[in-house]
Amino acid sequence: xxxxxxxxxxxxxxxxxxxxxxxxxxxxxxxxxxxxxxxxxxxxxxxxxxxxxxxxxxxxxxxxxxxxxxxxxxxxxxxxxxxxxxxxxxxxxxxxxxxxxxxxxxxxxxxxxxxxxxxxxxxxxxxxxxxxxxxxxxxxxxxxxxxxxxxxxxxxxxxxxxxxxxxxxxxxxxxxxxxxxxxxxxxxxxxxxxxxxxxxxxxxxxxxxxxxxxxxxxxxxxxxxxxxxxxxxxxxxxxxxxxxxxxxxxxxxxxxxxxxxxxxxxxxxxxxxxxxxxxxxxxxxxxxxxxxxxxxxxxxxxxxxxxxxxxxxxxxxxxxxxxxxxxxxxxxxxxxxxxxxxxxxxxxxxxxxxxxxxxxxxxxxxxxxxxxxxxxxxxxxxxxxxxxxxxxxxxxxxxxxxxxxxxxxxxxxxxxxxxxxxxxxxxxxxxxxxxxxxxxxx
Amino acid sequence: xxxxxxxxxxxxxxxxxxxxxxxxxxxxxxxxxxxxxxxxxxxxxxxxxxxxxxxxxxxxxxxxxxxxxxxxxxxxxxxxxxxxxxxxxxxxxxxxxxxxxxxxxxxxxxxxxxxxxxx
Numbered sequence: 001x002x003x004x005x006x007x008x009x010x011x012x013x014x015x016x017x018x019x020x021x022x023x024x025x026x027x028x029x030x031x032x033x034x035x036x037x038x039x040x041x042x043x044x045x046x047x048x049x050x051x052x053x054x055x056x057x058x059x060x061x062x063x064x065x066x067x068x069x070x071x072x073x074x075x076x077x078x079x080x081x082x083x084x085x086x087x088x089x090x091x092x093x094x095x096x097x098x099x100x101x102x103x104x105x106x107x108x109x110x111x112x113x114x115x116x117x118x119x120x121x122x123x124x125x126x127x128x129x130x131x132x133x134x135x136x137x138x139x140x141x142x143x144x145x146x147x148x149x150x151x152x153x154x155x156x157x158x159x160x161x162x163x164x165x166x167x168x169x170x171x172x173x174x175x176x177x178x179x180x181x182x183x184x185x186x187x188x189x190x191x192x193x194x195x196x197x198x199x200x201x202x203x204x205x206x207x208x209x210x211x212x213x214x215x216x217x218x219x220x221x222x223x224x225x226x227x228x229x230x231x232x233x234x235x236x237x238x239x240x241x242x243x244x245x246x247x248x249x250x251x252x253x254x255x256x257x258x259x260x261x262x263x264x265x266x267x268x269x270x271x272x273x274x275x276x277x278x279x280x281x282x283x284x285x286x287x288x289x290x291x292x293x294x295x296x297x298x299x300x301x302x303x304x305x306x307x308x309x310x311x312x313x314x315x316x317x318x319x320x321x322x323x324x325x326x327x328x329x330x331x332x333x334x335x336x337x338x339x340x341x342x343x344x345x346x347x348x349x350x351x352x353x354x355x356x357x358x359x360x361x362x363x364x365x366x367x368x369x370x371x372x373x374x375x376x377x378x379x380x381x382x383x384x385x386x387x388x389x390x391x392x393x394x395x396x397x398x399x400x401x402x403x404x405x406x407x408x409x410x411x412x413x414x415x416x417x418x419x420x421x422x423x424x425x426x427x428x429x430x431x432x433x434x435x436x437x438x439x440x441x442x
Numbered sequence: 443x444x445x446x447x448x449x450x451x452x453x454x455x456x457x458x459x460x461x462x463x464x465x466x467x468x469x470x471x472x473x474x475x476x477x478x479x480x481x482x483x484x485x486x487x488x489x490x491x492x493x494x495x496x497x498x499x500x501x502x503x504x505x506x507x508x509x510x511x512x513x514x515x516x517x518x519x520x521x522x523x524x525x526x527x528x529x530x531x532x533x534x535x536x537x538x539x540x541x542x543x544x545x546x547x548x549x550x551x552x553x554x555x556x557x558x559x560x561x
């Protein structure tokens with residue numbers, strides 16, 4: 001239900017400065033309980049500053065619905081209601097997965113309480129600890145409770161900006177499965193472990209007696225992880241929504257050093273909402289080496305040229321610009337198995353163009369030019385162009401081979417000798433005839 | 443005129459006597475055909491030796507060149523037997539001119555196929 005407050009926010013967003021825009025759309029639905037809505041105001045401000053239109057909804061409300069007549073109504077959905085056990089009928093794990101298939105990006109927060117979203121997390125190869133076991137760490141020494149933990153940002157990460165201050169976290173960790181579509185963002189500190197908030201040290205003692213078995217601990221645990229579906233939609237799972245709250249945005253990590261939560265929130269919003277690390281395969285062409293026209297069929301052993309054009313989205317200017325920074329792209333020339341797998345390097349002097357030349361294999365058949373570029377964090381690039389490879393025509397084989405000149409000499413000499421023989425034979429006959437006539441005349 | 447030596451030297455081997463008899467008894471026209479046949483045989487041997495010793499590639503060219511010599515040999519041999527005066531009884535209704543005409547047409551057809559297959 002759109003209240004006056006929401007309308008004000010809407011108009012504020014329109015007048016806000018556009019610092020960065022998503023490549024996917026601007027409408028964001030935020031699912032948050034009424035009681036907690038004002039806890040994330042700085043996060044909302046940041047989103048609006050970057051050009052997003054926010055719509056708020058309590059989990060139990062029916063409107064605004066996420067799907068209108070089978071069309072997703074919002075480009076992005078943020079679920080900050082991490083502790084709600086009851087959602088409206090149109091928010092179920094199945095409906096969220098369908099939204100992902102439709103291209104909606106999701107940012108989902110988990111909590112120590114079991115919710116319907118907990119079962120959804122396991123579908124994304126996230127293994128959650130037992131219920132009511134948040135992440136606890138007794139290091140570094142601080143005045144805060146052990147469940148509020150500052151996590152150092154990773155030294156090098158595609159998603160988190162460099163030199164980000166430590167990030168305050170409070171919530172549950174999870175273990176990442178072996179799904180290649182997962183994109184780890186932030187791991188738990190090495191000294192942290194998952195346990196009840198009350199009996200922290202006892203858990204450690206028990207675990208030591210058992211040899212460390214069954215203890216959820218260490219930097220293998222992740223607190224924020226992304227997942228990129230095969231059709232390009234992005235989901236980010238956060239172990240706790242307090243990372244995005246105003247309280248943690250303003251909290252100091254140490255004397256005078258602000259927390260990195262604001263920067264972290266901006267970074268994961270940028271990745272999840274398709275602003276950063278977004279690539280696009282604009283077009284591909286193929287042709288013979290000394291031609292520019294693509295053909296439907298080529299002959300075996302032809303020299304073929306394949307060219308791809310790739311752009312990257314720049315959120316500051318909201319434009320797609322040619323991008324030549326991919327160093328490890330490959331091209332496969334495939335018929336059931338790749339017969340040729342070669343590098344597709346960028347062409348110097350032509351931004352965004354990647355090209356390679358290769359010799360078509362000696363086998364005829366229906367082949368595909370396949371570009372399949374999947375790297376963690378980046379958009380998946382996939383393209384497949386089908387082309388026929390035919391054997392040479394009867395007059396397409398090489399002729400006048402140097403290995404065959406004895407045979408050419410033999411055949412030609414036989415023909416020449418035959419002509420000389422015939423000429424000599426007929427001349428001899430006419431001479432014999434004259435002689436016979438001459439002798440007859442006598 | 444001084445008399446010819448009465449005794450001719452005795453032939454020292456069968457090959458030499460064969461060669462002498464051939465030289466004496468064969469008409470010149472037939473010797474001309476035989477020379478052609480020898481040339482064809484040599485050409486065929488050379489091509490076959492190249493194919494066996496060096497390479498069979500390209501096989502179609504070998505077949506065509508070798509077939510050219512063999513086919514021409516066969517046609518010429520049949521011309522020789524039809525034109526030989528000693529075989530007149532066998533070929534009563536084939537005059538030498540007819541034999542040569544058959545030979546010429548056969549050879550031309552052979553060469554057509556040879557150059558088509560030669561590649």
